[in-house]
Amino acid sequence: MHPEFERIAPPGSSGIKIIIVGAGYGGLACAIELWSICGHHPGLNLHNYLGEHIRFQASVQPLFGAYSYNGHRAEIHQVLYNYAESLGVQINLGKEVVSCWEDEERGVSGVTTVDGELYEADLVVASDGVRSPARKYVLGYTDTPRPSGYAVYRAWFDAAEQGVDKDPLTRYFTTDGDVFYGWIGQDVHMLSSSSRDGKSISWVITHRDDTPLLDQWSFPGKMEDVLKIVEGWDPRCAAILSKAPACIDWKLIVHDPLPTWISKVSRVVLIGDAAHPFLPTSAQGASQAIEDGVTLAVVLQLAGKPSVPLAIRSWEHIRYQRVREAQLMGESTRDKWHQAKPGDRGEHLDMPRPEWLFAFDAEAHAYSVYGDIAKKIEEEGYQLPTLS
Numbered sequence: 001m002h003p004e005f006e007r008i009a010p011p012g013s014s015g016i017k018i019i020i021v022g023a024g025y026g027g028l029a030c031a032i033e034l035w036s037i038c039g040h041h042p043g044l045n046l047h048n049y050l051g052e053h054i055r056f057q058a059s060v061q062p063l064f065g066a067y068s069y070n071g072h073r074a075e076i077h078q079v080l081y082n083y084a085e086s087l088g089v090q091i092n093l094g095k096e097v098v099s100c101w102e103d104e105e106r107g108v109s110g111v112t113t114v115d116g117e118l119y120e121a122d123l124v125v126a127s128d129g130v131r132s133p134a135r136k137y138v139l140g141y142t143d144t145p146r147p148s149g150y151a152v153y154r155a156w157f158d159a160a161e162q163g164v165d166k167d168p169l170t171r172y173f174t175t176d177g178d179v180f181y182g183w184i185g186q187d188v189h190m191l192s193s194s195s196r197d198g199k200s201i202s203w204v205i206t207h208r209d210d211t212p213l214l215d216q217w218s219f220p221g222k223m224e225d226v227l228k229i230v231e232g233w234d235p236r237c238a239a240i241l242s243k244a245p246a247c248i249d250w251k252l253i254v255h256d257p258l259p260t261w262i263s264k265v266s267r268v269v270l271i272g273d274a275a276h277p278f279l280p281t282s283a284q285g286a287s288q289a290i291e292d293g294v295t296l297a298v299v300l301q302l303a304g305k306p307s308v309p310l311a312i313r314s315w316e317h318i319r320y321q322r323v324r325e326a327q328l329m330g331e332s333t334r335d336k337w338h339q340a341k342p343g344d345r346g347e348h349l350d351m352p353r354p355e356w357l358f359a360f361d362a363e364a365h366a367y368s369v370y371g372d373i374a375k376k377i378e379e380e381g382y383q384l385p386t387l388s
């Protein structure tokens with residue numbers, strides 16, 4: 001909690017009981033409110049596909065008063081998971097939720113698992129990811145995603161096991177601590193980085209994909225298809241790509257902004273990717289899921305148990321516009337990289353780090369705006385959120 005604000009009540013004493021579906025970023029952040037990790041953050045070394053260096057984007061530390069830290073998403077997720085567990089958050093793994101419901105009269109909501117177990121609470125937080133089964137309950141219809149026209153091949157592996165440190169074309173990933181390299185071509189870009197002080201490698205290559213969208217969006221990738229994309233490119237690309245023992249072919253899909261993230265009775269709420277999926281080029285999906293969770297904790301604290309629906313209606317209004325702007329940034333970064341002309345170089349190719357996005361304290365913001373927003377909703381009634 002923010003030091004300027006006193007807790008209204010000690011942990012656990014509000015009496016509000018919450019079921020969180022999904023122990024991903026949104027779910028864990030919502031449960032523990034804060035997170036921390038260690039490490040340094042490398043700058044982005046951007047090249048065109050031929051290997052000509054076109055931009056070094058330094059990692060400014062601190063940026064807008066905050067330090068950033070480097071790590072793979074799975075590692076950071078493990079940090080959050082461990083911390084939530086250490087706090088005593090009850091995490092029930094392997095429970096697949098198949099339905100949710102709410103009862104306005106009794107002021108409760110709940111979920112049913114595939115094994116037929118029933119759980120009841122004051123609020124269900126559906127942080128169940130990009131393929132959220134709860135989304136249909138909240139919207140009342142199936143929100144069908146559209147293909148974005150792109151897919152991403154991705155891999156994450158141990159540097160030493162795959163001989164990254166032995167190959168002169170890839171050794172630089174392991175010798176200088178963590179590094180971050182990018183290559184851009186027409187309608188395609190590749191990013192590769194090391195983490196854990198050069199011990200882990202990850203790469204992603206975002207490319208055109210016009211195959212129709214099937215039920216499944218993630219497949220085992222074929223390395224020969226990956227390598228075909230970088231034929232004629234800087235040889236360092238094929239060298240690091242081919243070190244991966246396997247990769248995933250992940251279709252990037254587009255969801256139009258949902259008209260709402262909260263259910264009719266306001267006792268089931270979508271957060272994170274369930275509410276607003278992001279393109280990887282925004283590098284914001286996990287961040288915004290965490291902000292969702294933090295903000296939700298503040299509004300529930302301030303509203304108290306009798307006003308859970310008012311809290312989450314206010315929460316939606318606090319989050320909606322900001323999240324949309326962050327989503328659009330992912331599309332513009334992808335487009336500027338994919339449309340870069342040969343010889344293009346310079347600052348305009350940087351990954352955006354705008355002040356409105358990075359110099360933002362979601363918790364303090366929620367404390368400062370909640371009262372006015374809740375009052376307006378009480379006086380004027382709940383309206384669907386709008387985008388300006």
Ligand SMILES: Cc1cc2nc3c(=O)[nH]c(=O)nc-3n(C[C@H](O)[C@H](O)[C@H](O)COP(=O)(O)OP(=O)(O)OC[C@H]3O[C@@H](n4cnc5c(N)ncnc54)[C@H](O)[C@@H]3O)c2cc1C
Nearest residue numbers: 022024025026096097128129272273283284285286287289
């Ligand atoms: C290649 C790539 C790179 C990325 N890079 C970044 C980045 O640099 N920065 C960034 O901020 N974000 C990044 N992201 C996005 C980020 O990973 C997601 O936005 C984030 O994981 C969303 O968190 P979430 O909690 O909403 O969903 P998830 O992390 O997907 O968690 C959802 C959880 O719900 C569970 N679940 C689903 N259905 C059910 C059910 N029926 N019952 C019970 N549980 C269920 C799932 O098993 C899962 O554990 C990247 C994503 C990709 C693919």
